[in-house]
Amino acid sequence: MQRAMRLLEAVAARQHGAPAKQLARDAGLALPTAYHLLRTLTHEGYLHRDKGLFFLGEAAERLSSSGAQQKRRSTVSDVLARWRDTIGVPVYYAVYREGEIEVMCVADSPGTPAVEEWADFRETGHAHAIGQCLLSQLGEEARRDHLDRYPVRAITPYTVRDEQTLLRRLNRIGRMEPVVERQEYALGTVCAAIPLTLGTTAATMAISLPSHQADRLPPAAQQLQEEIGRLLGTLALSISI
The missing domain is CATH 3.30.450.40 (GAF domain)
Structure with missing residues (x-):
């Protein structure tokens, strides 16, 4: 959970999106771990991927609004x-x-x-x-x-x-x-x-x-x-x- 939150924070800090490798470095995670968490967070709607870049998804925006x-x-x-x-x-x-x-x-x-x-x-x-x-x-x-x-x-x-x-x-x-x-x-x-x-x-x-x-x-x-x-x-x- 803590690692997932670090990834979400890393994505939020990149207004124009970022690729998995950049986010792994920002969050201080091993690349395989970052890939796994990014797939999970995307599946759950917390992130969305566009042309290889990750952005905050609707679920994360609802959470932020709440x-x-x-x-x-x-x-x-x-x-x-x-x-x-x-x-x-x-x-x-x-x-x-x-x-x-x-x-x-x-x-x-x-x-x-x-x-x-x-x-x-x-x-x-x-x-x-x-x-x-x-x-x-x-x-x-x-x-x-x-x-x-x-x-x-x-x-x-x-x-x-x-x-x-x-x-x-x-x-x-x-x-x-x-x-x-x-x-x-x-x-x-x-x-x-x-x-x-x-x-x-x-x-x-x-x-x-x-x-x-x-x-x-x-x-x-x-x-x-x-x-x-x-x-x-x-x-x-x-x-x-």
Whole structure:
């Protein structure tokens, strides 16, 4: 396995491909051993051969992509955990992708627990700050498509009551304005969501607090917005997972 990895690394270092003899030298392997491993790796799809030169194959590229994605997830988790500890609130990261609300990462702790997903987040976007923030970033057609699939319905006494009221609220939200929601998704909880610009992807960072700490929500949201601003260059590169 170790020798095979050395060969893969040797191929990856040769952008324009390399013959078996060159790769054997690069990997420090005997030529018969290199030939055997190259045949196996080619058969498994980790390499492909063209005119006597070896290149990375689709299987190796998928492996590399998966590893890069895991690294990005780890980076986002680390960032959220740091903000959780700095601000003292659970922090959420969510995106709107392929017509669905996806909560990608949550950083909480026993002392700062996240909101329990008692009603499917994808179906109740109208009722929570994350969903309202994402929906506010969509075009009119995409927004109406979402609400056709997931109609507005009251899930607490504080939830917006009908689609027209929700649409008016979404249209009033400023481009980079935090979205605040008080007990519309879960009784006893208040939330704020900050919109993010990640190319064409609608995304958001959000926080939540028990409703008896509602006075902490505006300064905590402001602090989150400042933290996002400081790291925006890094986030644009690493957070779109």
